[in-house]
Amino acid sequence: MAHSFLRKIFSSKDSFEKQLHNIIGFTPGNTELYKTSLSHRSVKEGSNENNERLEFLGDAVLSAVVADFLFKKYPYKGEGFLTEMRSKMVNRATLNDIAVKMGLKKITLYNKQDNSLKISQIFGNTLEALIGAVYIDLGYKKTKKWIMKTIIMPHMFMDDLEQLEINHKNKLYGWANKNGKALEFETLDERFENGRRLFTVAAVVDGENLAEGKAFNKKDASQIAAQLAVEKLGL
Amino acid sequence: MAHSFLRKIFSSKDSFEKQLHNIIGFTPGNTELYKTSLSHRSVKEGSNENNERLEFLGDAVLSAVVADFLFKKYPYKGEGFLTEMRSKMVNRATLNDIAVKMGLKKITLYNKQDNSLKISQIFGNTLEALIGAVYIDLGYKKTKKWIMKTIIMPHMFMDDLEQLEINHKNKLYGWANKNGKALEFETLDERFENGRRLFTVAAVVDGENLAEGKAFNKKDASQIAAQLAVEKLGL
Numbered sequence: 001m002a003h004s005f006l007r008k009i010f011s012s013k014d015s016f017e018k019q020l021h022n023i024i025g026f027t028p029g030n031t032e033l034y035k036t037s038l039s040h041r042s043v044k045e046g047s048n049e050n051n052e053r054l055e056f057l058g059d060a061v062l063s064a065v066v067a068d069f070l071f072k073k074y075p076y077k078g079e080g081f082l083t084e085m086r087s088k089m090v091n092r093a094t095l096n097d098i099a100v101k102m103g104l105k106k107i108t109l110y111n112k113q114d115n116s117l118k119i120s121q122i123f124g125n126t127l128e129a130l131i132g133a134v135y136i137d138l139g140y141k142k143t144k145k146w147i148m149k150t151i152i153m154p155h156m157f158m159d160d161l162e163q164l165e166i167n168h169k170n171k172l173y174g175w176a177n178k179n180g181k182a183l184e185f186e187t188l189d190e191r192f193e194n195g196r197r198l199f200t201v202a203a204v205v206d207g208e209n210l211a212e213g214k215a216f217n218k219k220d221a222s223q224i225a226a227q228l229a230v231e232k233l234g235l
Numbered sequence: 236m237a238h239s240f241l242r243k244i245f246s247s248k249d250s251f252e253k254q255l256h257n258i259i260g261f262t263p264g265n266t267e268l269y270k271t272s273l274s275h276r277s278v279k280e281g282s283n284e285n286n287e288r289l290e291f292l293g294d295a296v297l298s299a300v301v302a303d304f305l306f307k308k309y310p311y312k313g314e315g316f317l318t319e320m321r322s323k324m325v326n327r328a329t330l331n332d333i334a335v336k337m338g339l340k341k342i343t344l345y346n347k348q349d350n351s352l353k354i355s356q357i358f359g360n361t362l363e364a365l366i367g368a369v370y371i372d373l374g375y376k377k378t379k380k381w382i383m384k385t386i387i388m389p390h391m392f393m394d395d396l397e398q399l400e401i402n403h404k405n406k407l408y409g410w411a412n413k414n415g416k417a418l419e420f421e422t423l424d425e426r427f428e429n430g431r432r433l434f435t436v437a438a439v440v441d442g443e444n445l446a447e448g449k450a451f452n453k454k455d456a457s458q459i460a461a462q463l464a465v466e467k468l469g470l
Contacts, residue, residue: 042430047313053306056314060295060302067295068370071288078282079291116427135303140375192351195277 016107023103024130025150029137037133038126040110042117051129058132062151065144066090069152080220088161089152092231095124098155102127120234127151168226172203175235181205185222188212203229251342258338259365260385264372272368273339273361277346286364293367300379301325304387315455323396324387327466330359333390337362355469362386403461407438410470416440420457423447438464 037054044050070082108126135143176183189200201221202209213224272289279285305317343361370378411418424435436456437444448459
């Protein structure tokens, strides 16, 4: 598929490499790899030509780096807190925002005529693919440093994220209020698992079970349900 | 909490270190860290004393290592295949089996009197925590080599896992048959997403929607639904 914008961006090699350098902050070892990381499947069908494989890899590397960062930053916090903080840091909306701020929108190659593309996810996915490319290019240790310097430090404010706790529920209540919907959180199940009481809580909108969350206390379970509901509704 | 078996194992320092060495294949830099990785919350309440934080970390590191391994082993396979293979490799049942084979059952510290503990998960979780400890001790690069040598190469047979494709559905049908249940796979939704048709398929048992899977074709979606149903039923 030859799109004119694609030809335009890739015709001047210097210009693409300069733009890429400006975004990642170093000169890549393998330009082709980075081009792949920036190519959405809507312009490249082949699974070894578009960025989905690199996205799979980058997503996993980012998760590990963030887990390491949180494990060391919060030495006395439990696994539940760490999991929650990670999901605040690497959820789709946050990654997409960061990707746009980094300028990835300008160099991501996708079919702009295709209205079915989720513009709220495409750049976040590209950012994950870019992380995958950096990992292949530089290895884990340097990628970790690069993620800290380029993504976490400038874009993720841990004090704010710690406070974000109740926002999913608030957001969902705000939406329900505005749209005249009845929102309830209903405990569906309560059982012992690994020596602890495990709760399943559903976010119920106008009688419909929209999403469910499981956690070892009702507050966390309803937060998770609210977060999933917020994602489902695209709020 | 002082349990007699706990005292017994930890009373002879040599014996614990010898057992640990036999399992991991090297002499650890920090024995305390490894003790933490082997301590279930049923014997250690404190979140910095039991293995849940290390499990969080090790799970992420294992995911990244497996993603890297699959990315390189299958250079022409798409993201869907890689994701599926990873879930076959690192699902709870597989990890628990491997952990038992590695001998982790003998040195994991947990409250054997507590009947609510899920014995089918506890050692797999310990293995993840052990991976977290190895990562803190040796760093990513050496942990990757260690995971390849100790976990993937001796215990994961890629040719077999590739063939495993239809087993979740077969397993669920087998269970349904044996227990006189009616099992159906129902397509709940079909929509365009990112230029592709996305299917939501439910595994329905005796009219009850047990689990749902989403994928870009019905076969994969029903496989995912079957896999989730199998996990839910504890088969």
